[in-house]
Amino acid sequence: MKYWPRLMQLGAKYRGIPxxxxxxxxxxxxxxxxxxxxxxxxxLPQMQLPLADYALAASVPDGRLDELMALDHMLHNFRWFxxxxxxxxxxxxxxxxAAWVQAYPGRRYLEVAAGNGLLSYGLxxxxxxxxxxxxxxxxxxxxxxxxxxxxxxxxxASAALWEYGDQVxxxxxxxxxxxxxxxxxxxxxxRNNFPQLELFCIGDxxxxxxxxxxxxxxxxxxxxxxxxxxxxxxSFDAVGDRIYLIQ
Numbered sequence: 001m002k003y004w005p006r007l008m009q010l011g012a013k014y015r016g017i018p019x020x021x022x023x024x025x026x027x028x029x030x031x032x033x034x035x036x037x038x039x040x041x042x043x044l045p046q047m048q049l050p051l052a053d054y055a056l057a058a059s060v061p062d063g064r065l066d067e068l069m070a071l072d073h074m075l076h077n078f079r080w081f082x083x084x085x086x087x088x089x090x091x092x093x094x095x096x097x098a099a100w101v102q103a104y105p106g107r108r109y110l111e112v113a114a115g116n117g118l119l120s121y122g123l124x125x126x127x128x129x130x131x132x133x134x135x136x137x138x139x140x141x142x143x144x145x146x147x148x149x150x151x152x153x154x155x156x157a158s159a160a161l162w163e164y165g166d167q168v169x170x171x172x173x174x175x176x177x178x179x180x181x182x183x184x185x186x187x188x189x190x191r192n193n194f195p196q197l198e199l200f201c202i203g204d205x206x207x208x209x210x211x212x213x214x215x216x217x218x219x220x221x222x223x224x225x226x227x228x229x230x231x232x233x234x235s236f237d238a239v240g241d242r243i244y245l246i247q
Contacts, residue, residue, distance in 0.1 A: 010071040042095040044236040087116040097122040099232040103225040112157035121150040133160035174202035184213040221245040
């Protein structure tokens with residue numbers, strides 16, 4: 001059985017367990033929002049079921065521990081379901097956009113490698129100026145990338161920086177591929193030619209996003225305002241993505 005029908009089946013069976021109901025309700029709401037090209041209202045709860053809840057399988061009619069463990073595994077994989085079916089990689093919410101605009105009002109942004117443009121979409125909806133760009137190579141690799149949420153101009157990250165770097169205050173790079181050294185090249189270009197620009201990076205440090213070279217060269221800038229953003233972008237699964245300012 002496919003992922004979503006099986007998830008709904010197990011979720012309905014074990015809904016009497018409060019932690020299951022909370023997570024399933026959040027996932028249903030998130031999926032519904034994404035399908036309508038709307039940002040989910042808030043961040044997902046921590047998707048892993050508490051270990052103590054495994055014992056509650058016995059309280060469910062015909063409950064089975066292996067089914068509850070399978071459900072827990074499916075909860076962990078919700079990020080990848082959204083990614084492969086809807087092109088949603090970084091999980092952007094209305095809660096995050098509100099915190100971002102409050103912390104950094106009035107910035108003019110260039111988003112590179114924007115993908116479906118969810119972050120650009122959210123910032124534009126909040127009245128921020130955003131130039132959204134992507135090389136669009138993902139369209140061939142991921143069919144869900146054929147429906148961007150907001151206009152995305154075709155340009156590689158370095159080409160976009162050369163063309164628009166003098167028109168913006170900050171660059172945003174979210175979920176850059178982990179084996180593509182172009183992110184390190186972009187960082188070098190900013191440092192050498194556009195040192196006045198802020199670089200926001202959304203990713204999993206030394207993990208599944210951005211190249212090893214990028215993380216070796218990245219110097220993290222301390223900014224208390226990032227705490228607000230990362231409180232709204234708190235981790236919900238095994239991926240430790242956060243928002244960084246790179247200098």
